[in-house]
Amino acid sequence: MKNVYFIGIGGIGMSALARYWHFKGFEVSGYDRTPSELTEALCAEGIPVHYTDDCSFIPADKDETLVVYTPAVPADLGELRYVNEHGYRVLKRSRVLGEIAKGQRCLAVAGTHGKTTTSTLTAHILTQSGEGCSAFLGGISKNYSTNMLVSHTPTVVAEADEFDRSFLQLFPDIAVITAMDPDHLDIYGTVEAYRQAFRDFASQTSGTLIIKKGLPIGPSDTKARILTYSYTDPEADFCALDAHPDEIGHLVFDLKWPGGIIPSVRVGVPGWVNAENSIAAAAICLTYGLESAKVKEAIGSFSGVKRRLEIHLNSPKLSYIDDYAHHPDELSTAISSMRDIFPGRKLTAIFQPHLYTRTRDFAKGFAASLSKVDKLILLDIYPAREEPIPGVTSEIIFKDVTCPEKVLLRKEELMEYLEKEPVDVLATFGAGNVDRYIGPITQMLSKRL
Numbered sequence: 001m002k003n004v005y006f007i008g009i010g011g012i013g014m015s016a017l018a019r020y021w022h023f024k025g026f027e028v029s030g031y032d033r034t035p036s037e038l039t040e041a042l043c044a045e046g047i048p049v050h051y052t053d054d055c056s057f058i059p060a061d062k063d064e065t066l067v068v069y070t071p072a073v074p075a076d077l078g079e080l081r082y083v084n085e086h087g088y089r090v091l092k093r094s095r096v097l098g099e100i101a102k103g104q105r106c107l108a109v110a111g112t113h114g115k116t117t118t119s120t121l122t123a124h125i126l127t128q129s130g131e132g133c134s135a136f137l138g139g140i141s142k143n144y145s146t147n148m149l150v151s152h153t154p155t156v157v158a159e160a161d162e163f164d165r166s167f168l169q170l171f172p173d174i175a176v177i178t179a180m181d182p183d184h185l186d187i188y189g190t191v192e193a194y195r196q197a198f199r200d201f202a203s204q205t206s207g208t209l210i211i212k213k214g215l216p217i218g219p220s221d222t223k224a225r226i227l228t229y230s231y232t233d234p235e236a237d238f239c240a241l242d243a244h245p246d247e248i249g250h251l252v253f254d255l256k257w258p259g260g261i262i263p264s265v266r267v268g269v270p271g272w273v274n275a276e277n278s279i280a281a282a283a284i285c286l287t288y289g290l291e292s293a294k295v296k297e298a299i300g301s302f303s304g305v306k307r308r309l310e311i312h313l314n315s316p317k318l319s320y321i322d323d324y325a326h327h328p329d330e331l332s333t334a335i336s337s338m339r340d341i342f343p344g345r346k347l348t349a350i351f352q353p354h355l356y357t358r359t360r361d362f363a364k365g366f367a368a369s370l371s372k373v374d375k376l377i378l379l380d381i382y383p384a385r386e387e388p389i390p391g392v393t394s395e396i397i398f399k400d401v402t403c404p405e406k407v408l409l410r411k412e413e414l415m416e417y418l419e420k421e422p423v424d425v426l427a428t429f430g431a432g433n434v435d436r437y438i439g440p441i442t443q444m445l446s447k448r449l
Contacts, residue, residue, distance in 0.1 A: 001066055003059040006030030007079050008070035009049055010039040013093055013161065016136045016148040017068060020100065022047050023150050031057065031079055055082040062088045068096050071164045072385050094161070097136055098169030101156045107133070107284055108170050110160035110201055111178030111212075113330040114277050118178060119159040120305050121281035121298075123149055126157065128301060129285075129294040133157050139324070142303035142310075155288075160201065162194075163187065167201050174287055175205040175224075176280050178212055181329045186357035186386075210238070210283045227258070229283050231276035238283040240265075240275060249341055251275040255282060255296075262292045268302035271309045271337035278302070307435060309337060312442045313449070319345075319425045320445050322438050326354040326431035328365030334429065335372045342425045349373040350437075352411065352430035353381045353397065356389040360396070367400035373427075375405040379414065382432025415440055423448075 004021040008014050009030030015038050022028040022045065029048040032039055039049045050057050055078060059065045067083045067090045074080075083090050091099075101108075109119040116138040123135035124143055132151030138159040140147050149157075160167035160175070163184055180198050188194040195216065202209055202222040211217050213228040213236040230236035231243070240253035241261070249270045255262040265282075267275050278299045285295050304310060313320040319342060325334045331351070338347060351370060353359045359366070359381055370376050378398050398408050409417055414437060418426075423445060428434050 001026070001064055003027045003029075003061065003065040005058055005065055005067045005083075006069075007067065007077065007083075008032060008073040009042065009047075010034070010036050011070050011072060011093075012038070012138050012147055013097070013136065013159075014068065014070050015039075015042060017093060017096055017100075018042060018047055019045070019146065019148040020134070020136070020150065023148075027059070029057065029059075053078045055079055058083060058088075062086060065089070066091065066096075068093055074385065092164075092166075094164070094166030094169045097158060097166075098171075100134075100136075101158055101170055101172075104134075104154040104156045106156050106158060106170060106172040106174075107288065108158045108160040108167070108172035108175045108205075109178065109280070109284075110162060110167050110175065110198065112162070112181040112183050113325075113327060113333065114178035114273070114280070115159050115161075115176075116324075117274060117277040117305050117308050118176060118280045119157055121278060121302050122284050123157040124302050125281060125285045125290065125295055125298040126153075126155065126288075127151070128298040129290050131155070131288075131290060137305075139305040139308060141305060143301070162197055162201075165197055168197065168204065170201070171204045171206065173205075173207040174210070174284055175201070175208075176210045176229075176284055177202065177215060177217065178277070178280060179329065180215055180217075181327065183327055183358070185361045186355070208287050210280065210287065212280070227283065227287070229279050231272060231279060238279050238286075240279060243272075243275060245340075255279065257283070257286055257292075259286065259292065262296050265296050266300045268300050269304040269309065270311075270341045272340055273333050273337045274304070274309065309334065309341075312438065313445055315449055318423055318445055318448055320423075320427075320442060321425070322428045322435070324431055325429045326358070328362050328369045331366070331369035331429060332372065334427075335369065338425065338427060346374045346424040348375040348377065348421075348423060348426050350377045350379065350414065350426070350428045350434065352379040352432045352434040353394055354431040355384055356381055356386050356392045359394070360389060360392045363396045364400060366397045367402075370397070371402040373403050376401055376403050376407070377414070377417070378406065378408050379411045379430075379434065382430065382434070384432065411437075415444070418444065
């Protein structure tokens with residue numbers, strides 16, 4: 001095999017795999033529907049990307065070419081049909097990640113939310129400690145400006161994505177499950193089927209399974225040793241004791257673990273949710289066998305993940321923070337963390353719903369979460385891979401939001417609206433293309449400082 005061709009190369013998981021194969025010396029190229037920061041970065045790294053559904057870009061030598069695709073790509077895409085009809089070896093993204101992880105020590109992080117920050121911090125701890133790892137991440141690490149790390153150490157850190165049951169391609173030695181709040185019901189159908197997939201993932205873990213305390217997983221679900229973690233519950237195997245903010249709002253705590261107490265752990269990024277994620281990452285790395293002093297030091301030097309409680313502007317007069325939250329529970333957690341970071345200030349949230357099915361299935365949950373801000377600017381739904389569903393619009397969320405102020409806008413109206421809007425703390429939320437507004441919003445608000 002000489003060539004690896006990606007259909008949907010601009011996805012966060014796909015681009016990590018593309019970088020991996022490029023690092024390994026293969027000829028890597030691919031298609032995506034639209035340009036983005038990720039595809040531009042890939043091109044700059046020497047990985048050609050095109051944006052038209054054009055089979056002439058596919059390497060002609062089918063016997064020397066692996067084609068990797070993402071299930072987010074429509075089944076009737078011309079390039080995908082072509083490779084399936086012409087005898088190419090075609091594998092789904094999750095299968096390829098599973099093949100890479102096979103034969104190495106796999107550390108996997110699963111969960112409805114928290115998995116990107118936890119897996120990125122785990123990879124950072126292993127890297128900074130000198131142990132090293134290869135890592136396939138669902139976000140861009142701010143420490144390394146990439147979503148993929150490569151090492152000669154035969155250890156793989158993988159973000160284990162439950163979408164399309166992708167994580168069932170992984171057989172981890174150590175795994176974390178951060179949350180099992182229902183999502184992707186368009187794929188799973190029922191809440192119980194969704195939760196059963198996590199139990200199936202647990203059954204594939206061979207060494208140690210670390211779960212957030214209270215999750216419905218027990219010894220009957222896995223042969224692995226089960227340990228628990230919590231930010232607040234001192235009965236968990238790994239937990240924070242005496243947590244308090246330092247002078248700039250970063251949390252400091254004593255970390256209790258089965259080996260004793262690690263005093264005065266300072267989290268490198270603010271927000272209680274990041275402290276919770278740091279406990280999960282520490283649990284993996286301490287179980288793996290790293291020295292506690294190295295774990296503590298790396299947690300302190302962690303710079304976070306792009307679009308995870310990412311602060312772009314911060315002053316007593318005006319602050320702007322962005323987060324990827326696109327599920328009701330993620331929104332509640334992010335908003336709660338922001339209230340801690342910016343106590344007593346007016347929080348204005350811009351939210352772009354992601355997917356018609358998710359909006360339909362969780363409309364009341366979204367409304368309840370978004371009611372916790374002081375003002376909501378709600379945008380139209382980002383469809384991603386879906387066709388519209390009759391009667392499903394942002395209005396079905398908007399009508400039940402009870403915060404003091406709210407407004408419904410098309411995204412094309414957003415910047416003009418913000419030009420006239422006084423802002424104290426502004427937050428953008430969503431997994432669609434709301435991130436395209438981060439730069440313009442930052443630039444516009446900077447002029448007010």
